[in-house]
Amino acid sequence: MAHAVALERDFERFKRALPRDFPDHVRLTYRIDLTARYLGERIPHPIGKGSGQLSLNAGQLEGDAAAGLAFVVLKTVIAQDEKGAQSMAAWAIHETKMQVERRRSATGRTGWTVTWKGRGWDRSLEEYLALVRAGRDLTRAEGLLVVPSVKYHLPRLGEPFRESEYRHTTGRLAEAWRDAPLLLEKDFSPTLAGDRLAEDRAQIVRWLREVPERIRAAAPLPVRLALKLMNARFDDDFQHEMMDAASSADALVVFNRLFDQRQGVAYGGLELSDRNLRVLNRPPDRPTARPPLSGTGNITSGRMIVEYAVRGCSSVQLHTFFQLPLEEYPATDGSRTQRALHVLVFDPRDGLIAVMLEREAAGTLARRGGELHFLDLAGAR
Ligand SMILES: Cc1cc2nc3c(=O)[nH]c(=O)nc-3n(C[C@H](O)[C@H](O)[C@H](O)COP(=O)(O)O)c2cc1C
Numbered sequence: 001m002a003h004a005v006a007l008e009r010d011f012e013r014f015k016r017a018l019p020r021d022f023p024d025h026v027r028l029t030y031r032i033d034l035t036a037r038y039l040g041e042r043i044p045h046p047i048g049k050g051s052g053q054l055s056l057n058a059g060q061l062e063g064d065a066a067a068g069l070a071f072v073v074l075k076t077v078i079a080q081d082e083k084g085a086q087s088m089a090a091w092a093i094h095e096t097k098m099q100v101e102r103r104r105s106a107t108g109r110t111g112w113t114v115t116w117k118g119r120g121w122d123r124s125l126e127e128y129l130a131l132v133r134a135g136r137d138l139t140r141a142e143g144l145l146v147v148p149s150v151k152y153h154l155p156r157l158g159e160p161f162r163e164s165e166y167r168h169t170t171g172r173l174a175e176a177w178r179d180a181p182l183l184l185e186k187d188f189s190p191t192l193a194g195d196r197l198a199e200d201r202a203q204i205v206r207w208l209r210e211v212p213e214r215i216r217a218a219a220p221l222p223v224r225l226a227l228k229l230m231n232a233r234f235d236d237d238f239q240h241e242m243m244d245a246a247s248s249a250d251a252l253v254v255f256n257r258l259f260d261q262r263q264g265v266a267y268g269g270l271e272l273s274d275r276n277l278r279v280l281n282r283p284p285d286r287p288t289a290r291p292p293l294s295g296t297g298n299i300t301s302g303r304m305i306v307e308y309a310v311r312g313c314s315s316v317q318l319h320t321f322f323q324l325p326l327e328e329y330p331a332t333d334g335s336r337t338q339r340a341l342h343v344l345v346f347d348p349r350d351g352l353i354a355v356m357l358e359r360e361a362a363g364t365l366a367r368r369g370g371e372l373h374f375l376d377l378a379g380a381r
Contacts, residue, residue, distance in 0.1 A: 038145065061144065152186065161211075190266035250291055251294055321340050
């Protein structure tokens with residue numbers, strides 16, 4: 001009861017300014033440990049920013065560090081060889097116009113989606129490396145974990161991987177990052193899912209089996225690799241087959257946006273979280289072989305974070321929720337990142353704290369050493 005009163009009070013007063021060290025406050029006030037994990041790194045809470053248009057420049061990263069975000073994945077860069085050739089050049093296109101809009105799911109409920117025809121990083125590799133260096137400095141000085149993201153050559157069955165692209169791009173990223181290990185995400189995007197390249201299941205499975213080894217072999221220093229899996233245009237069983245095929249990755253990001261073949265655009269909203277959670281409902285066939293998970297897709301509340309967490313996700317990556325019209329957030333001041341964190345963590349009904357306390361009351365989450373732990377949610381269904 002005392003916690004409920006404190007939560008109402010914190011929700012109200014943090015509307016004006018969310019303290020950057022809010023995980024410490026949560027631990028002291030509610031005895032809740034929000035510690036989470038992404039790519040083998042311990043982070044103070046589970047909420048990070050997924051790769052995209054909100055991690056394109058150093059200013060955005062600085063704002064996120066100041067807001068107390070746990071991690072940021074940089075926009076996906078398209079790999080190139082030493083001569084600058086890009087086999088995936090079709091993904092390096094320029095497009096600025098983004099539309100944040102409501103999208104109705106098949107069951108008639110509405111959620112948010114961002115409609116955008118662009119794809120990957122559309123500036124030079126040199127400019128991307130400057131952003132990686134800015135990210136590296138913030139990771140060291142400010143504790144915001146910054147992770148680059150790459151789209152490398154994906155061959156057709158029977159064709160070899162273009163090793164020169166893997167070697168050149170990974171080498172340059174390692175040089176920019178300097179210290180081992182190099183943390184990296186490899187994006188399998190919704191537009192790839194909609195491309196003819198991804199019509200063949202055996203071809204996709206081969207990519208997921210072989211890409212981690214290609215990247216590790218190409219890197220001059222140890223790499224920790226997350227594969228961001230797409231929602232392929234096949235059934236739920238195939239999503240499981242992809243997770244099994246990707247078992248040599250160090251983490252899996254599950255799962256990138258859906259692809260609307262008719263409109264030719266990627267989309268999110270409730271259909272995305274419905275599909276992702278449904279696929280994650282099924283336990284793995286070989287649990288020991290599955291890499292740790294990071295959830296993504298229509299996360300707009302602490303309650304939704306918990307839905308991903310109980311299905312095994314030790315962190316989450318949001319994009320759309322950091323892009324809503326300002327009046328959608330209950331906070332009255334601060335950056336979008338601060339306002340989003342405020343409601344995700346402190347909302348008295350659907351925030352992360354409220355839902356963890358609710359689970360304690362229902363007997364589905366127990367205190368250890370007097371504390372509730374975010375990471376104990378995994379498997380606590
Ligand atoms: C405009 C936009 C651009 C994106 N660009 C990338 C990208 O370059 N690489 C990537 O891995 N994911 C990209 N994403 C996917 C997001 O990182 C995220 O995983 C996805 O949108 C689902 O989360 P959400 O429902 O919170 O937006 C993009 C998403 C949006 C909306």
